[in-house]
Amino acid sequence: MSVKEAEVLEHGTSLAHPAHEEILGEQFETLEQQNNAYLIGMWAFIVQEVLFLGAIFAAYGIYRLKYLHEFTLAHKELDWVVGGVNTLVLLASSYTMARAVRAAMQNKHGRQILFLGFTLFFASIFMFNKYVEYSRKYEHHLIPGWGYDAHAIVEHGEKKTILEPTPEGNYRVKLETEKVVTPEEFKQRTQLFMGFYFILTGLHGLHVLVGMIAIGVLIIRAYIDYKKRKPVADYMPVEMVGLYWHFVDIVWIFIYPLLYLIGR
């Protein structure tokens, strides 16, 4: 038994460092334990989120197999340029977020506020683009359940000669293989695609919004710490929001090719 073990056996684990007392929750023994607990907790939450959103991806994949022709036509309605810009913006925001976490770990409040501000700025660009995209879908009557009709998709398909009407009034869709669908089926299945688009991007957008609020709170916190010139600030909230933010970024990394790009 080492001296340290003997000491622990006699008197228990070491008490918290005095400087950590005000940020240490009373259920924890040390700041290390607290930080590790929050880190693992956040990861468990992210695991939960992976399955929450992953289930929609799984469902989307199955319908993509089933209704490949209709989905391929419908996905050409999405603007890959705006989607690409949004990917760019989110990747950049992930970078600034990582820098903000770094600054927080080093207790540099000013730099932390700066990078959090950048992240918030990029996030607002993302949300603005989303707004532009959504309103265009509204103009083309492509919002499911809100006077949805597939005319825009049919017209664009005809223009690109992927889709042509048959004498019976059905649509023939020509990709690697051909498929004939009735207009009613075509409408339902393209609407299903648009449904997945709105559910996925909508839930993702909701996550972005929550992240933006959290970042706003962090900026205020960091400003207070800055004013007080706190020697040891709790960097864990920034780290956790950072993890969340990167996760939201990863979701978009999958949404972009799967919805906007494949078979362009």
Add this chain to the structure above:
Amino acid sequence: MATQTVAHGEQQRVNYLNWKTTVASWLFTYDHKRIGILYLVSISLFFLLGGLAAAMIRLELATPKGDLLTSDVYNKMFTIHGVLMIFFFLIPSIPAVFGNFVLPMMIGARDVAFPRLNLLSWYFFMVGAVLATIALVRGGIDTGWTFYTPYSSSFAKGEVSLAIVGVFLAGFSSIFTGINFLVTIHKMRAPGMTWFRLPLFVWAMYATSLIQVLGTPVVAITLLLVAIERSLRIGIFDPNLGGDPILYQHLFWFYSHPAVYIMILPGMGVISEVISAFSKKRVFGYHFVAFSSLAIAIIGFLVWGHHMFSTGQSIYASILFSFLTFLVAIPSAIKTFNWMATIWKGRVHWEAPMVYALGFMGLFVIGGLTGLYLAAMATNVHLTDTYFIVAHFHYVMVGGAIMAYLAALHFWWPKMTGRMYPQSWAKLSALLVFVGFNLTFFPQFILGYMGMPRRYHSYPEEWAALNLLSSAGASVLGVGYLLPVIYLVWSLKYGRVVTERNPWGARGLEWELVDTPPDPHNFERTPIVTRPAYDYGHPEEPTGIIPKPRPVVVGGKDG
């Protein structure tokens, strides 16, 4: 009685019940023990409501004619029964009540890792439960607890969306509890509490939490998709709109089959504790029991397709799912055999919790083995949607999970309340539950084998006798469940006061180092664990010790 002996000091000791007594101190508490009690009170209420619905069902089925309830009301009745019992009683039962109450004590922690999240999870649960209850009582829903599409989408009358929101919120309550326990078990163990010194209840709770975190989000999003489909008329699951109802079943059972293990695994953990405590022996094959919990949790995710053998699922997928389903029997059997080996040559004490635990073993074995009939594809086709299924899962969930819940309640009741209930009444009620349960559900195996389908309010005359027997058994079962409510509440005021820490002579930090009722912070100081769990072979050695306070060095630097 010790009531007037103030000098004795024992009555004045601050504990988690009396240190604050306002209503607000309960509703805004971060104390894991109080949150456990909040859950106990709230799920008891939903158990009562669900039980009333069950009583109506058995009353209707006492006679072959559908005379008491119309088929429509009958559908709503079994939906109320299923939704309340599954989402608002069984899933939170042992994890949220006893997981909260004893898990931190068992590992030597002051509290769970995230006390605020813990309280939030109770609020999510309550809001979800109230919304679902409103939906079930107003208008009602007739889809069954599974919310199968297209019953729940294009053909549903009533308040499906509201009920879905309720279940969604309860699902997140369950996820929060799971995250909390995962982190608590990983990071809050006292010094010396290594993984293989953990009580088996903690192992079972770890496996349960894994399922809660990995499975629940899938059902949450699936139900959300149903609600979206209903409001926007997109054909996600509705075949009329181009959707695929089988996909709903895949996503639903991805969670809901593992959810069966959310109900039974913590129960198995409780049985390990109780059997060992009343046989005064270490659990036989500790490592096997511990890893069998994890094995059940993991294999449990690979078997969901056995709910879908007769839905048009590909036979090749069915063969795979059938094979994997048989595998789950192995870890379950390991547990059962090890419990029996624990009792063998032990000094068995016939206290009430032990009687409940033995009842669990009898009923769970029948429930588990009939599951194998259903895992085989050929018999499954004959038995699907008959009373055989109903009997099978009631043997596992009611005979298994609720028996274990009652065993846990009787085991930790003195620790929770500082009062002892009358043993003879408790044993009588355990006996009534066991006999009543078998009378109710064993005939249903026979009925199901004869082909009686579930979910109908009337049936041919030939099945009248067995159904009457089942309904009669249900009333015995009802008495068996009401008795504990009466004598446990009675014991709060008139029961023998328990002041000793360890009324059962059990091993474990919560018995050896925690006062009865517990201190708000459980332990005076964080304990140091020196022995493995269930070390009945060394009665003189405590499982853990409370270290002496650190000497204060005046003027010195604390580091």
Add this chain to the structure above:
Amino acid sequence: MEEHTAHHAEGHEHHVVPIHVYTWTLIALLILLIATVGAGFIPMPVWLGTVVALAIAAIKTYLVMANFMHVKFSGKLVWLFAAAGFCWLVIMIIFAYADYITRPWEPVPGF
């Protein structure tokens, strides 16, 4: 490496990653973004396009997780959690697709 803050004495070690790790990660991510857009426009069979897109997305995810989310610099437990989420999603997808993909092989439709 820049200066570390005080209070490292009791072993609570947080890893401050050099800036260039982040910068190179960002650059790699942007290159992969261009690659994924480019792959979308190259005519190829649908299954191949999907595989390519998913592969690029997986690499990007790895980069974000390893460097931005510090998985590379964290303990085994974080690895385990990150892997568990991924594995379970794969389980769900493989087993559900096992049904859909094998249905055409049945001797009679709706066997």
